[in-house]
Amino acid sequence: MKNVLIVSGHNDLNNSLANTIILENLQNSLPAAEFDFLDKLYPDYEFDVKKEQEKLVKADIIVLQFPIFWYSVPSLMKKWFEDIFIHGFSHGSTGKALAGKTLIASFTTGSPAEAYKHGGMQNYTLDEFLPPLIQLAAISGMNWGGYVHTGGVSYASRNDEAAQKEIKEKSFQHAQRLMEKLTALF
Template sequence: MDNILIVSGHTDLNDSVANRLIIDELKNAFPNAEFSILSELYPNFEIDVKAEQEKLVKADIVVLQFPVFWYSMPSIMHRWIELVFVHGFSHGSKGDALKGKILIPSFTFGASEDYPIDEIVMQQIKEIAALCRFNLQDHICTPAVSYALRNDPEQLLQIKKLSKEHARKLINRIRG
């Protein structure tokens, strides 16, 4: 089995419905995977760069799981990338630690599916993947799982249904 690293970029996973459910489903499907739940590990954004780089070096498959906030990945995931993906490690003439590793972007957002948010978000991920020479896989995204809808019981059931479907797609993608 490939070594799997799943990085959760939600800023407060315990206060999430969709991303929490997706991470829980991934933990059930891949009990031996490494999970970096950034909000739990680094609530003050003080990333342990060496530890995170070691996780990346061991991984064959890297999953970035996050909700889209303001047309981008959350601030904690940005910070993680800024500090961990540095010249000489992830890119540059001697930075090849991520070369050839499979990268699977996986994200949720609250907007409707007709909004081209996946293209907006994917542009930056494509650039990161190219610079770091990841083997970028097609992304998995699920719209219409807004945090604001969770107080309506019917909407909450729909969010859970969509999130489980998202997790199933992601699990199948990881398994190849």
């Protein structure tokens, strides 16, 4: 069994449906994994750099769990990258702490998957938004483990009971798909 670290980058899980359900399911399925709830631990965006680096070093597989905010990771997770993945730790001639680990992205979008295509509402494919994460893995010597995506979990439909039910079901399925990906790596 490999050590798994799940990093939740949602800015505010109190205002989340999809990511909350995905994370709850993962906690049930992976009791031995470490869960890093950035919004709970660091509401002021001031990270304990040493602690965060230690969590990364201990892990064999790192899962980034987040909602897409403006075609990228949320600001909290972006600042976590900036503060934790520093020269001499993750990259640079002496920065080898993450080499050989696997990085997986697990994310949700408001727009449905079909919107992410050339000529579609979002104009680009999902893969075209991912190079910053793929290259973050590469420059840190990590293997890119791919991604799990669920679309159509928009805030717009939150007050509709049937829509909420659908988001819950999709989020459950998302956690199952991520578990399949992880199990293949164990």
